[in-house]
Amino acid sequence: MNNKTAKNKFFKSYEFMLLCVVIVLTIVLAAATGGKSIKPDNIIxxxxxxxxxxxxxxxxxFVIISGGIDISFMAVAAVAQYLMALYMLNMGGNFVVIYIISIGAGAGLGLINAVLVNRLKVPTLIITIATMNIIYGLMMRFTSGVRLHGFPGWFSQKTEASLLFVSVGTLAAALLTAWFILKRTKMGRRVYAVGGNIEAAKRCGVSVLSVHLFVYGFAGAAAGTGALIKCYLSQQASIEALYGDEMDVLAMVVLGGVSLSGGKGSVFGTLLGIVLVALLSNGMILVGVSSYWKDLVIGAVILISFCITGWRVLAAKKQERKEGAAE
Amino acid sequence: MKKVLSLLITLIMVLSLAACSNSSGGDGGEEKSSEPAESEESKGSDDQYEIAVVVKVVGIDYFSVFEDGVKKFAEDHNVNAYVTGPSTADAAEQVNIIEDLINSGVDAICVVPNDATVLESVLQSAQDKGIVVVTTESPDQVGADYDVEMIINDAFAELVAEDAAKSCGGSGEYALFVGSLTVPLHNAWADHVEEYLADKYPDMKLCTDRIACGEDSALARETTLDLLKTYSDLNCFICFGSQGPIGAAEALTEQNRIGEVTVVGNIIPSEGSTYLESGAITTGYLWNPADSGYASCYIAQHLLDGKEIDESFSIEDMGDISLEDKTLWIDNPITITADNWEEFGF
Known part of the structure; x- marks a missing residue:
């Protein structure tokens, strides 16, 4: 009985609707491209x-679940990317070292955000706008915007295996870690608790500071890791490669069904959000949509699919209420 | 404690107001003497012209070299010339910066526009205040006294298209990358490349409309991979925007398809060097951005001095100049290959 209600719940959840959207979109794209879009090499x-x-x-x-919003992550990522690249150019190193550097640098800057958010009690958007500008300003001042390239052979000579490991492998590891933390650890529950109702969480004895430190530190570490992947793919470290794409990343999370007021959101939803954005962007080229129409088409597809999703979720809720009343 | 703080804050506000009114008072005085001849007199030898150069985006190598040219001009001609610009290639940001410059009372503004139409009104209001406006990479800009181009567009596009066609044997499909669909220069070249190839090499077909990924190497890499899967006859990438060839070359390197596919376009010599040497980028084309910076300031100072620009106008050490309405064309492109990339110093 219990198992059955859990199943029913999943079928009525936002994630399930989103999964349907992704599946329908995949089928439509596959049909429109004659199967090119679902070939393994394209998916990879x-x-x-x-x-x-x-x-x-x-x-x-993590930040959004905890009830905040962070837009300084691309600035944090740029710092991590630059430090990692500088280390490689001057000291050589290997993959383990650059992972440690980029994760460490990202987490460090994230912790600064956390302390400010926790102590100043102003909206996190304002704080992270400020830190974003400070970080970019300092970066611009110290690097004068020079792009770094010409990395050592172990980093610049990509093989199929290394490419897959650094990109998809890291993404999978990040998703698994995030899933484990949110679902299986006390800290994960606390993150939801602080995002759902910060006062209630405090009264239950949750240390808000430790949650903030963890959440912003984790976001910073993730930003640093993402920066490493981007650097590996494009073989360049630069400030402006990451700047300005904040909305793309936030779109992935928000499409993934996170609640912007905090307390709600899942790793599975975010994964679907990432896949949805990737599918759309990749599909536009494979289908041959003219770049003059691209933004319009992407916007329309998102709007239409979420009208349907929203309507379905509402209908499911209404039905639930009816059933509840009948009982 | 609070009282002391509020007192301090008030003091700061009053002081900053006073500072503002001071400087704006100075501006007012200068505005009255907006006639070029008079302003020349009012500037003593120790009172330098202030020439602000607004670039598309600060922080990329291209505009760092551009800045070198501006600095060189400032030293050579004893003027206060400096570079400023937005941190992303955003036209609206440029408008804000130019408005601030107008209010601060500079003598001349040189601009590399991100979007010609968006900047029209703000440039016109600068002209109304008696500020000299010179643009570059934006021919026939409304609101500019003069525009200067370091290449002749059609000749440049033909140079790139001809080399591309020769390299890929004059048949197959080609893709066009531009920085954005609204950059005037990239799109003018792209238009001419399409016309030229359709006329001279009818066997070469454009695979899809031009794509805006020329300023982001990761996006260009991804786009190249997707295009190669979609169009089996695709054998040539013509990329305008300095990151396009880099991304395309990186994708070809990953796919082990160096040599099968031609990649030509704008590159910063040092950035493209490894790809030029591996053969992933066939050839690069550009002009020297330092020359652009130098020439913009040169023209601005020429106009500030109250001199006319006519057919006899020339700039030292630069190629032939032709004047077309309010646009100055200088034929000065550079071709970058595996053998010569080191010579350019940027």
């Missing part, structure tokens, strides 16, 4: 290209 290319922003989106998910 697509996941590889979107893994960087996917990893960053997973970090954003």
């Amino acid at each position: 290319d697509m996941l590889t290209s979107y893994s960087a922003y996917g990893v960053i989106a997973v970090g954003c998910l």
